[in-house]
Amino acid sequence: MSLVNLHQVHKYYGDHHVLKGIDLDIKAGEVVSIIGKSGSGKSTLLRCINGLEQYQQGGITVDGKEVTTDDIQMRRLALSVGMIFQNFNLFPHMTVGENVMLAPTIVLKKSKAEAEATARAMLEKVGLAEKFDSFPEKLSGGQQQRVAIARALAMSPKVLLCDEITSALDPELVGEVLKVLEQLAKEGITLVLVTHEMNFARDVGSRVVFMHQGKVWEQGDSKTLLSNPQTDELKQFIGAVL
Amino acid sequence: MLYFSDLLQYSDVFLSGLKTTVELTVLTTILGVALGTVCATVRQYGNRASQRVVSVYVELIRNTPFIVQLFFIFFGLPALGMMLSPWQASMIALTINLGAYSAEIIRAGLASISKGQMEAAKVLGLNFRQTLTRVIFIPAFEKIYPALTSQCIIVMLGSAVISQISVQDLTYAANLVQSRNFRAFESYFVTALMYLGLSILLRFAFNALGKRLFAYRTAN
Numbered sequence: 342m343s344l345v346n347l348h349q350v351h352k353y354y355g356d357h358h359v360l361k362g363i364d365l366d367i368k369a370g371e372v373v374s375i376i377g378k379s380g381s382g383k384s385t386l387l388r389c390i391n392g393l394e395q396y397q398q399g400g401i402t403v404d405g406k407e408v409t410t411d412d413i414q415m416r417r418l419a420l421s422v423g424m425i426f427q428n429f430n431l432f433p434h435m436t437v438g439e440n441v442m443l444a445p446t447i448v449l450k451k452s453k454a455e456a457e458a459t460a461r462a463m464l465e466k467v468g469l470a471e472k473f474d475s476f477p478e479k480l481s482g483g484q485q486q487r488v489a490i491a492r493a494l495a496m497s498p499k500v501l502l503c504d505e506i507t508s509a510l511d512p513e514l515v516g517e518v519l520k521v522l523e524q525l526a527k528e529g530i531t532l533v534l535v536t537h538e539m540n541f542a543r544d545v546g547s548r549v550v551f552m553h554q555g556k557v558w559e560q561g562d563s564k565t566l567l568s569n570p571q572t573d574e575l576k577q578f579i580g581a582v583l
Numbered sequence: 584m585l586y587f588s589d590l591l592q593y594s595d596v597f598l599s600g601l602k603t604t605v606e607l608t609v610l611t612t613i614l615g616v617a618l619g620t621v622c623a624t625v626r627q628y629g630n631r632a633s634q635r636v637v638s639v640y641v642e643l644i645r646n647t648p649f650i651v652q653l654f655f656i657f658f659g660l661p662a663l664g665m666m667l668s669p670w671q672a673s674m675i676a677l678t679i680n681l682g683a684y685s686a687e688i689i690r691a692g693l694a695s696i697s698k699g700q701m702e703a704a705k706v707l708g709l710n711f712r713q714t715l716t717r718v719i720f721i722p723a724f725e726k727i728y729p730a731l732t733s734q735c736i737i738v739m740l741g742s743a744v745i746s747q748i749s750v751q752d753l754t755y756a757a758n759l760v761q762s763r764n765f766r767a768f769e770s771y772f773v774t775a776l777m778y779l780g781l782s783i784l785l786r787f788a789f790n791a792l793g794k795r796l797f798a799y800r801t802a803n
């Protein structure tokens with residue numbers, strides 16, 4: 342059964358037609374990499390899946406339930422969809438531990454002890470257990486992004502959306518974040534990631550979706566698609582990034 | 584010759600004036616900043632209509648003299664059947680005044696917080712109120728804290744005007760004493776020092792609170 346399903350999704354910003362009939366079906370445990378030129382609608386696609394943006398036509402379901410931007414619906418959705426941003430978006434006035442504990446305590450209403458245990462376990466998973474009491478701005482970009490991953494994981498999402506989460510990092514810090522993602526993929530968590538890391542998409546990802554001009558232009562098994570692209574646009578794109 | 588010792592017999596008058604000014608300052612600072620926070624939030628995140636209402640209030644207050652606002656509340660409102668004591672009228676006037684000025688300052692703080700913070704809270708499932716109180720407010724206040732502190736001090740100093748509707752504040756005490764013993768220089772000199780002391784104390788209190796609220800700036 343599909344975990345995330347998009348059916349003929351159209352999205353406009355005013356007159357600007359950004360998503361032009363997206364069909365996409367993601368099953369539990371898949372690692373789907375979304376690639377494509379800047380402006381092709383990759384971020385918009387992710388943001389429609391978690392209700393941050395409204396779409397005008399078509400339908401999106403997550404775990405069988407319709408996605409809308411309605412406030413209450415959105416909060417229910419937040420329980421199954423986690424998101425990690427390019428700029429980390431950690432809360433600067435909270436320690437690493439408080440960042441991770443916040444939503445489990447006030448959204449899931451876990452006790453402080455329980456939330457702390459989860460937070461420590463998640464930070465352990467991303468290799469930052471010892472940073473529990475540090476403030477985000479004392480951490481490197483790579484560490485901040487790993488905290489953001491731990492923060493999302495603490496809500497036990499069914500699917501994790503990642504929007505170019507290594508793009509703001511210095512090159513030497515990219516590896517540590519990808520390693521965490523690879524670990525998560527191995528554990529079977531469903532990942533949908535917009536990425537420019539072609540090696541990661543090929544080696545870790547199960548499927549690659551190439552977006553072009555607001556459409557899913559080409560998609561398929563990651564190794565096959567990247568070594569044997571069918572369309573000229575994808576050939577050109579792969580030529581440009583490699 | 585100066586005769587500061589002539590003031591000694593009036594020390595009770597000064598102290599009681601000082602007490603009134605301090606009480607009003609503490610109360611109106613808290614209420615005014617609370618009002619300003621609500622207005623700033625509406626102006627930043629509210630719908631068109633409520634934004635419009637807040638804008639009218641803020642501009643009305645910022646473009647009229649405080650003494651006229653005070654007189655309007657104290658002398659004008661009874662015409663609408665609202666009788667207020669001088670103390671109550673002053674409290675309301677000062678709160679409304681600080682509310683408007685601090686709304687503008689606090690709104691700038693809210694505007695400085697990146698949209699990503701709001702979105703991160705949203706995707707974690709926080710509702711709007713939780714997002715504001717847990718995520719947005721503290722960093723927003725940190726950005727504008729010096730300006731907010733100064734504004735509160737300006738309003739405290741501006742409260743001298745309430746002696747005009749015979750609230751027995753510090754300035755009222757000074758007027759009273761110099762009218763009795765004709766020691767205008769001594770009386771106003773001492774009063775000025777007291778206001779200076781209050782300003783310093785208020786700034787000190789704000790700094791101490793800021794150190795606690797924004798501890799993350801200085802931590803480890």
Ligand SMILES: Nc1ncnc2c1ncn2[C@@H]1O[C@H](COP(=O)(O)OP(=O)(O)O)[C@@H](O)[C@H]1O
Binds near residue numbers: 379384
């Ligand atoms: N908030 C917005 N308002 C108006 N246009 C937008 C907005 N966000 C994105 N767009 C436009 O939508 C298109 C797709 O953007 P985006 O999804 O960010 O692309 P990508 O992530 O693939 O670079 C772009 O042309 C962009 O200019």
Ligand SMILES: [Mg+2]
Binds near residue numbers: 383384385505
């Ligand atoms: Mg993007």
